[in-house]
Each structure stands twice: as C-alpha cells, then as structure tokens.
Amino acid sequence: MRTSTIFSLLFLAASTVVPGCTCVARDAETYKADTRNVLETRNRTIKDCYDVALTTDPKLDGVVVVKFKVEKKTGKIIDTAVDPARTKAPESLSKCIVEAVDGLTLDPVDQRDGMATFSWTFKANEPKPAEESAS
Amino acid sequence: MPSVRTFRAVTSTLLTSLTLAAGLQLAACGPTVFEDATTLTVVGDPPPPPPKPKVVIAKPKRVEVQDNRIVINEKIQFDFNKATIKPESDSLMQEIINVIKENPHIKKLAIEGHTSSEGSDKYNLKLSDKRAKAVMDYLVKKGELAKEMFTAKGFGEGKPIAEESTEEGKEKNRRVEFNITEQDVTRKKVSIDPESGEKTVVEEKTKTVGAAVAK
Numbered sequence: 001m002r003t004s005t006i007f008s009l010l011f012l013a014a015s016t017v018v019p020g021c022t023c024v025a026r027d028a029e030t031y032k033a034d035t036r037n038v039l040e041t042r043n044r045t046i047k048d049c050y051d052v053a054l055t056t057d058p059k060l061d062g063v064v065v066v067k068f069k070v071e072k073k074t075g076k077i078i079d080t081a082v083d084p085a086r087t088k089a090p091e092s093l094s095k096c097i098v099e100a101v102d103g104l105t106l107d108p109v110d111q112r113d114g115m116a117t118f119s120w121t122f123k124a125n126e127p128k129p130a131e132e133s134a135s
Numbered sequence: 136m137p138s139v140r141t142f143r144a145v146t147s148t149l150l151t152s153l154t155l156a157a158g159l160q161l162a163a164c165g166p167t168v169f170e171d172a173t174t175l176t177v178v179g180d181p182p183p184p185p186p187k188p189k190v191v192i193a194k195p196k197r198v199e200v201q202d203n204r205i206v207i208n209e210k211i212q213f214d215f216n217k218a219t220i221k222p223e224s225d226s227l228m229q230e231i232i233n234v235i236k237e238n239p240h241i242k243k244l245a246i247e248g249h250t251s252s253e254g255s256d257k258y259n260l261k262l263s264d265k266r267a268k269a270v271m272d273y274l275v276k277k278g279e280l281a282k283e284m285f286t287a288k289g290f291g292e293g294k295p296i297a298e299e300s301t302e303e304g305k306e307k308n309r310r311v312e313f314n315i316t317e318q319d320v321t322r323k324k325v326s327i328d329p330e331s332g333e334k335t336v337v338e339e340k341t342k343t344v345g346a347a348v349a350k
Contacts (some may be wrong), residue, residue, distance in 0.1 A: 032169040039175065050179040052201040060182035063174065069166075110167070117170035120177055 023109045035070060035106060035116055040079070044101045049096035050122050053089075061123050062089035064097050070114035075106035089122065148293055198230045200238050205313035207231065211270060218265035220273055228270075231313070233277030242343060243317035246271050248289040249296075251305035264289025270311055286316070317345045 053060050065083040070076070080102040082094040084096065097120060106114075197209050212221040213226065220228065232345075248263030264287075271287035274280050279324060297304035324338035 026167065028169045031167045032171055035169075036171055036175075039340050043175075043177070046175075047177055047179060050177050051181075054179045054181040058184075060179075113166040115166045115168040119171070119174040121174040122177050122179060124179045124181050127181040 014033045029035045045100045053093045065119040075109035198234045203315045218269040240319040245314045246287040247312040251308045252292045252299045260291030320344045
C-alpha cells in the first residue's frame with residue numbers, strides 16, 4: 001500500500017511536468033547540422049556580398065564569425081551579431097552577412113533555443129586577365 | 136489508516152520527485168549551445184581589371200602649320216622634268232588647301248621650289264620656279280584661294296637642306312616649301328582666379344606680323 005502510493009504520486013508528478021516539452025528535441029550535432037542547412041540557403045547572397053567587397057579590393061580575403069540565437073518558439077534566427085574578436089574582414093562585408101542570415105527560420109522548431117556560432121571563410125579567385133578594349 | 140509518519144514520508148518523497156522532475160525539465164529545455172568548427176567557405180570572383188586601352192599611334196599629319204610655315208610631310212609629285220603635278224598628289228594638294236582655309240590667320244604664303252644639284256643651275260632654277268608657280272596655280276584654281284595671298288619662286292639647287300652626296304640627300308632637296316610671310320598674331324592677357332583656377336581673358340590684341348621673305 002505504502003509503496004504503491006509512492007509510485008502513484010511519482011507518476012503523477014512526472015506527468016504534470018513532462019507536457020512542457022512537446023516539440024522536437026535535437027541533440028547539439030543535429031541542431032548544428034540543421035542550422036547549417038538553413039544558412040546554406042543564403043550561399044548565393046553571401047557570395048554576392050563578397051563579390052561586391054572584391055570590387056573595392058580584388059585581393060580581399062578573411063573570416064567573419066557570427067553568433068546568433070535560434071528562437072525555440074519560432075525557429076527564427078535572431079540577435080545576430082558579428083564576433084568582432086574573431087572576425088577579420090571589412091565591416092561592410094560582416095554587416096552584409098549578418099543581414100543575409102538574420103531572420104532565417106529553422107523548421108521544425110526545436111524545444112530549446114539554440115545559441116549558435118558559425119564562421120565564413122572568404123577566398124578570392126585570381127582575377128580574369130584584362131581584355132583589350134575594342135575601338 | 137496511514138500513520139502521520141507514513142504521510143510525512145510520502146510527502147517528502149513527492150516533493151523530492153517534483154524537484155527532480157522540474158530539474159530534469161529545466162535541463163531538457165535549456166538552450167543548446169553549438170559552434171560549427173567547419174567554416175562555410177565562400178570563393179569570390181573579383182571583377183576583371185578595366186580593359187587595357189588600345190594603343191593608338193597617331194598617324195603624323197601630312198600637312199600642318201608650324202610657326203611661320205606650313206610643313207608638308209609628303210612630297211608633291213611632278214612629272215619628270217616637268218612642272219605638272221601628278222594626279223596622285225591631288226589628295227595632298229587638297230589637304231594643303233584645307234589647312235590654309237582652316238587657318239584664316241595666314242594672310243600670305245611664299246611658295247618655294249627647290250631642286251637637287253642634278254642638272255645645270257639654270258635649268259634647275261627654271262624648273263623649280265615653274266613647279267612653285269604650278270603649285271600656286273593649283274591652289275588658286277582648284278582651292279579658290281586669292282591669288283594675292285601667294286608668291287611663287289624657284290631657287291634651283293641654291294638652298295639645299297641635305298647632303299648632295301647621297302641619293303637620299305638629293306631626294307630631300309627636291310621639294311616645295313610653304314613659308315608664311317604674313318599672319319595675324321593674337322595676344323591675350325589672361326587673369327587666373329587663385330581659388331577656382333578659372334581663366335578670364337581681360338585683353339585681346341590681334342596684329343598682322345610679317346616674316347622675312349627669302350630672296
């Protein structure tokens with residue numbers, strides 16, 4: 001009687017708490033991989049950011065490290081910011097990347113917020129040789 | 136009926152369970168922190184450098200005005216031993232006419248004919264004179280330029296510009312020259328704004344200046 005009462009009460013306690021977590025619960029590796037997939041949808045935009053920067057300096061290369069939060073309720077990437085200590089790139093390029101990824105949405109949403117750090121490495125191809133102007 | 140002791144034990148167990156469950160819940164719903172060690176690599180394409188400007192070597196003008204003469208960088212061709220201008224020199228002659236018309240400051244021109252030392256002095260003098268006059272006639276007739284504008288004279292072999300010892304030198308000496316003997320010269324007084332660097336003509340004077348004519 002005493003033992004059964006205890007188990008009943010434990011079951012009751014557990015069942016009142018568990019319904020708080022009903023969404024997908026990714027492990028860190030899956031969370032990272034899924035977020036990366038979302039970020040990769042902006043590859044073209046980010047390349048454009050870099051190509052624009054290359055018009056100013058054709059030999060520009062560097063790294064941009066970005067931190068952001070994946071909001072658990074919406075899956076939205078928010079609070080996107082550059083990690084200035086680890087970023088080695090012009091501000092205009094960093095800003096362009098922040099704007100490119102900010103607001104992306106992870107689907108399905110996770111039951112937990114994600115605190116993510118991603119980095120982009122930029123490397124320029126050799127410029128094409130100049131053509132002689134036609135006249 | 137459970138005793139008070141049993142009730143306390145159950146309550147205590149329940150509270151412990153709730154605390155543990157809540158703790159587990161909090162741990163499960165805390166943020167997942169992750170960092171991607173593999174960077175996303177972006178390879179950019181720098182724009183091609185501006186096209187190299189095509190080097191255009193300016194062709195020297197055949198006819199140009201230099202100070203007090205009209206320089207002809209090509210020869211007026213005459214029939215052999217005659218004062219007849221060959222048709223292949225028509226375009227050159229037309230260019231001379233155009234240059235004279237485009238430079239109204241030129242008031243008078245002395246056309247001089249010169250030869251190499253081949254042949255007698257007398258013959259050369261006569262031939263060069265005839266050729267100078269043929270050029271003048273061409274300019275007056277075909278170019279419709281005023282005859283008063285020109286004088287034409289032959290100098291034979293008297294005024295060589297190159298050594299006569301080589302064929303090349305002789306060829307150089309066979310020539311027609313156009314010397315400007317009278318032209319309008321305009322002198323302008325210009326003030327320059329020290330701030331903008333803009334130039335303003337404050338005074339302009341034009342006067343006709345003559346040059347020594349070869350005799």
